[in-house]
Amino acid sequence: MxxxxxxxxxxxxxxxxxxxxxxxxxxxxxxxxxxxxxxxxxxxxxxxxxxxxxxxxxxxxxxxxxxxxxxxxxxxxxxxxxxxxxxxxxxxxxxxxxxxxxxxxxxxxxxxxxxxxxxxxxxxxxxxxxxxxxxxxxxxxxxxxxxxxxxxxxxxxxxxxxxxxxxxxxxxxxxxxxxxxxxxxxxxxxxxxxxxxxxxxxxxxYVGPHAGEAILGGATRRGSGFTVEAAIVVVDLRGFTSISDLWPRDDVIALLNDYFDALSEPIEKHGGEILKFMGDGLLAIFPDDAKAATRAVADICRSMAALNLSRQASGQDPLGYGVGVNFGDVMYGNIGSRTRLDFTVIGPAVNIASRLETLTKTVEPHVLFSAAFVARTGCRAMLKPVGTYPVQGVGQPIDVYTFAEDPVLSEPQSCSAEKG
Structure with a gap:
């Protein structure tokens, strides 16, 4: 004592x-x-x-x-x-x-x-x-x-x-x-x-500052919500199934924490909101701000490159990932059962972003932007066309873009004519 x-x-x-x-x-x-x-x-x-x-x-x-x-x-x-x-x-x-x-x-x-x-x-x-x-x-x-x-x-x-x-x-x-x-x-x-x-x-x-503020403000009724124009970013880790099957549990959790840190910090820095982590994936939005989403995705590429350098220095394999980015109207609000709600976004624009992320598994660039997103930025100088591809759930093939310059190697060009 x-x-x-x-x-x-x-x-x-x-x-x-x-x-x-x-x-x-x-x-x-x-x-x-x-x-x-x-x-x-x-x-x-x-x-x-x-x-x-x-x-x-x-x-x-x-x-x-x-x-x-x-x-x-x-x-x-x-x-x-x-x-x-x-x-x-x-x-x-x-x-x-x-x-x-x-x-x-x-x-x-x-x-x-x-x-x-x-x-x-x-x-x-x-x-x-x-x-x-x-x-x-x-x-x-x-x-x-x-x-x-x-x-x-x-x-x-x-x-x-x-x-x-x-x-x-x-x-x-x-x-x-x-x-x-x-x-x-x-x-x-x-x-x-x-x-x-x-x-x-x-x-x-657990739901993000904007959604949290809306919930505290009374947006708790199932089905309540509003429509917003937003850039939608979907990110997914490559090879996670085999990692989770073969690695010890604590190592898998540590890997995911490092990976989500690399994604989250750029998104939050540029004003985006992470709506949910989906296993090894992530859904984020940038309300009415395609330009901020572009900068955030470029920073994600740099952050993941830094994480992979650190992993390689300690004898670990680098992590692969895919990013799909779209712009459009989404419904932002409460969806779920009578006793369990999720404050999230839904709509065709979200589905297209998810399909673009899936497309990165077969198309070489690991970051893909939709034509709707490029039109919203009002500037094509910093993005280049990849091709036209059919996308599940969309009637016509869509034009797909990626960065004109690798953001890991150089700062993407800015564009004074950008909107959003």
Missing amino acids: PNVATIQPGDYADAPETGLWPARRTSVLDWLVNRTRDQRFLDNIFVELCQRLEASGVGVARAAMFLQTNHPQWLGVRIYWRRGMTEAEMKGSEYESVDSDTYLRSPAAAIHAGVPEIRARLHATPGADDAFPILQDMRQEGMTDYVAWPFSFTLGKQHFITFATDRPGGFRDDELTQLVELLPVLATVVDLRLKNRLARLLLDT
Whole structure:
């Protein structure tokens, strides 16, 4: 057990089994309960909370909240404030951080292990920095007292909060009482915002930011949607069936993650939206913007070339892929069963993009554009004809194009006459 004194909530206020409850009304509590409802952002609430505590006479000089998230990249986030700051500092922590020596020797590890509260009187306990190295940094910053408590939220989520003061003698008992009594109200305020943010994060992660915004805006009825002109991009990996049959599961997942990173970053950079990953394939759209789609596809070629160089350097085979690109009207909205919906695009324009991707299996260029897409860009200088081919589901053969210059070797020509 760390060589740091601990305090219990019962030392300062009655604590029924259901949690801590304020024993008295204060201006900070009133603000927290009644005047934060229109503030969406946790960091802004936290900054104002600390400022109000300081203005009310509580000697808070430094504070931080550590919140677990469901972000695909970050395990959690730290929201940090220090006296004089008008904006909080936010920093994510990676999933691997819980195995680091820094974490294992931190107050966070002790709180997560079940220590109910940590109190380190930095002005009076010389051994405190032996328990948690971060306390030595705080002492050097001039902090004289430090306290940490867990946040108990719904669904078993465990977060925690810390406060420090630089006042000679540290926190007074009445200040600790006020801080402890804030916790259940603050936890409720934070929990609501965290769940709202989580809903947006999950929608952004699984359906994309534009579709997520539409869903949050009420587009949840089956069959609801709208028609939009868009460039449609379909990408598929070559030889994935044999790879998935022969490779270990973890290696297949790692390959797909690297491959989808190579595709996704150019699409998102140029304003496209990935609507779905389909096994080893991808469907993306660029609403009313053929020019951005052209740049994104060129960057995909470069990104895949860089990935293949890296794979070859480590003794792995390069990955083949095909890209089909079309432009046209698509229906964008909710499709599915009564209980399971997919927010996606459908229509003949999507089918043609998919057929063009399939055509790359037999036609040498691995990137094919439709004549409708080329007409939309208004510029043929950067694209060249490949031929005229029958496409399944289309009555007449269509003209097919590819890049006039390999985008891996040179930047494709721009065209001032481009539209879209």
